Amino acid sequence: MRIERCKRPIEPPPTAPPPEGRTDALLFVLEEMDETYLDAVLEIEQAVFSNPWRLKDFQYALAKEGSYGVVCLAEGRVIGYALGFFVMEEFHLADFAVHPDLQHRGIGRQLLDVLLDVLKRRPVSLVSLEVRGSNRAAIALYRQVGFQTVAIRRGYYSRPREDALVMLKALRGKLSDWLGGTVTPLDQRI
């Protein structure tokens, strides 16, 4: 099922201008993730994560009540994806990646923007996620779209063992409304 179109073409990387006459701009559409996309999703997953989800992890996740996944398609090819779970009025983003050859071209930002727009049309008040403390690119992107670090889960990740930052973004009201007090973001101290 088609969900959304991207708002603007994805520009070519500034370091590699396309030959004259070509724009190399990609337009993507977002479709709901289902089993038919899993081969392509797995290929990206295995290329970008040190401890990737396996096929059965995706199958289990997709079959789980409240799961919601999207793939980002450009010229019919999967170039990114996001998968998470609705838990009451929260959406927990559990997996998110862009094809390694196409990173740092604004695709992750657009994918996240479109996903957040979709979530705003649902009864979702809060979006949560965990991210490796060393994953500077993802942390920078999450901060850009308004996520704040509210906690650290020590030793949360394996292969390699590493702490996770717990990041939240309020889609309705302020983050402090959902945490029952003033939030002192940890971001400045990390």
Ligand SMILES: CC(C)(COP(=O)(O)OP(=O)(O)OC[C@H]1O[C@@H](n2cnc3c(N)ncnc32)[C@H](O)[C@@H]1OP(=O)(O)O)[C@@H](O)C(=O)NCCC(=O)NCCS
């Ligand atoms: C994290 C990820 C999804 C970002 O996707 P992307 O398409 O490369 O991101 P964008 O090009 O939209 O970049 C958006 C912002 O992220 C940050 N960013 C992206 N790549 C970065 C890099 N290599 N180094 C530092 N910051 C980076 C920047 O703040 C960037 O904004 P800018 O272009 O204005 O500087 C992608 O790097 C990825 O798939 N990584 C591997 C999987 C992963 O870590 N997923 C997240 C798990 S929690």
